[in-house]
Amino acid sequence: MSQVQSQRMASMCDSARSHVDDLLVLLSKSKMLNILYVMNCDPTPLRFSEIKKRVNSSSTTVARRLGELEVHGLVTRTAYATVPATVEYTLTQDAVALQPSLESMFEWVLNRADSSV
Amino acid sequence: MSQVQSQRMASMCDSARSHVDDLLVLLSKSKMLNILYVMNCDPTPLRFSEIKKRVNSSSTTVARRLGELEVHGLVTRTAYATVPATVEYTLTQDAVALQPSLESMFEWVLNRADSSV
């Protein structure tokens, strides 16, 4: 955002507000909810290629999203020195705490999708 | 299963899948979760300018988001012939069904924001 905001929102701490916004921006990135969804549905560690296949996106985007999730402490990346390389992703404790909300959100989404077909 | 049957099921799955994706794309648009958040926090009908102020975005974006929400049946727009014009937005029943998930998601977001400050 190019504009400098000097507004005073009376009741809320600005720095907390920006952290909340950061997280909402993170969750709003393309394929982010999809990735969390497939990782939520399948509690086993998932490989890069498997995630990519399930969310139906390019390597670039999947790599970017997983990187962002790792930076924010929502997924753990584990690389094994196999040939060819094997990398597994799992949700962290923090992300698991988000699971119930996501699950009921996805349920709502599925219900809507059903009734609008 | 016959070929015709499996084709029909495949296409049903596809269309359901695309509806799910539509909704995820909708929810992933910028400021969308913010708008749902402020409308969730304040159960009274909210005016355009009030929403705009609370999510801190441009008229263009807020109008676009509210329009999309209306098209998807998540908000109701009510215009009153006052001078100057008054327009109120409220969540629909459908959106209210999403509230619990959103609320616990926002709680999670706030908790994370707190601990990362």
Added chain:
DNA sequence: TTCTTTTGTAACAATGTTGTAACCTGTTCC
């Protein structure tokens, strides 16, 4: 030696999204 595989990264053109500025409607007040 060259091919294959997985898991990425780099560069870049195409595409999508955003805010800004200007404008519009309709009515009341001066």
Added chain:
DNA sequence: GGAACAGGTTACAACATTGTTACAAAAGAA
């Protein structure tokens, strides 16, 4: 007549994001 207000819309330049293509590393198979 002109200003002021809420609630937008439109055009467009600036900015952000995406997919594609090319590439790499490491080692076993052919």
